[in-house]
């Protein structure tokens with residue numbers, strides 16, 4: 001692969017990673033609400049959320065691997081895990097590394113969720129709210145295309161989607177219909193607001209732990 005091809009692939013993969021991350025923050029919020037979209041119930045949103053998260057890891061892997069081979073960026077393996085030490089635009093590249101570290105923690109704790117418990121998983125999962133603006137800063141500061149209209153328009157679209165989802169998350173009415181359990185295909189019981197089946201104890205209804213990654 002020529003140096004030019006590596007560079008194009010790296011940039012393309014970075015852009016798709018950013019799109020997926022933004023979509024994922026929004027999908028995580030929708031999954032957490034327990035509500036779906038028209039034609040897509042809540043548990044399906046949670047499934048798409050998980051799949052998009054894993055896809056973003058693949059794309060991020062391509063982004064980093066091609067940049068490691070890129071003769072211009074001259075990144076080293078430590079630059080990929082230790083923020084702010086890279087020779088190439090250390091601050092902006094460091095934000096990318098920070099986003100990667102946060103993302104890695106989110107994915108690993110989601111995979112180990114049943115072992116570490118819901119509380120610890122949740123604390124780490126909240127760092128997605130930090131990883132997203134950090135990766136926006138990285139894309140705007142580091143990218144060759146950061147001054148172009150298309151990249152700015154794409155970032156603006158990401159900000160609108162995530163900003164809208166966040167505003168809903170912080171609103172008083174967020175998730176209230178989730179109190180009404182809905183039937184989930186394949187399960188005998190109803191499903192919870194974050195894709196966990198509900199069990200009923202007396203008058204109270206509480207979720208039971210399963211291996212869901214929805215936040």
Ligand code: HEM
Nearest residue numbers: 011014015018079080096097099100135139142143144145
């Ligand atoms: C969640 C994590 C990350 C996301 C979402 C992301 C996304 C992006 C985006 C959108 C760009 C701009 C591409 C363009 O201008 O067309 C970019 C550029 C860049 N990224 Fe990342 N990145 C991430 C992590 C990293 C990491 C861990 C490194 C390496 C340590 C890195 C190194 C770079 C470099 C060197 C550039 C500049 C490429 C160029 O010359 O245009 N990124 N990234």
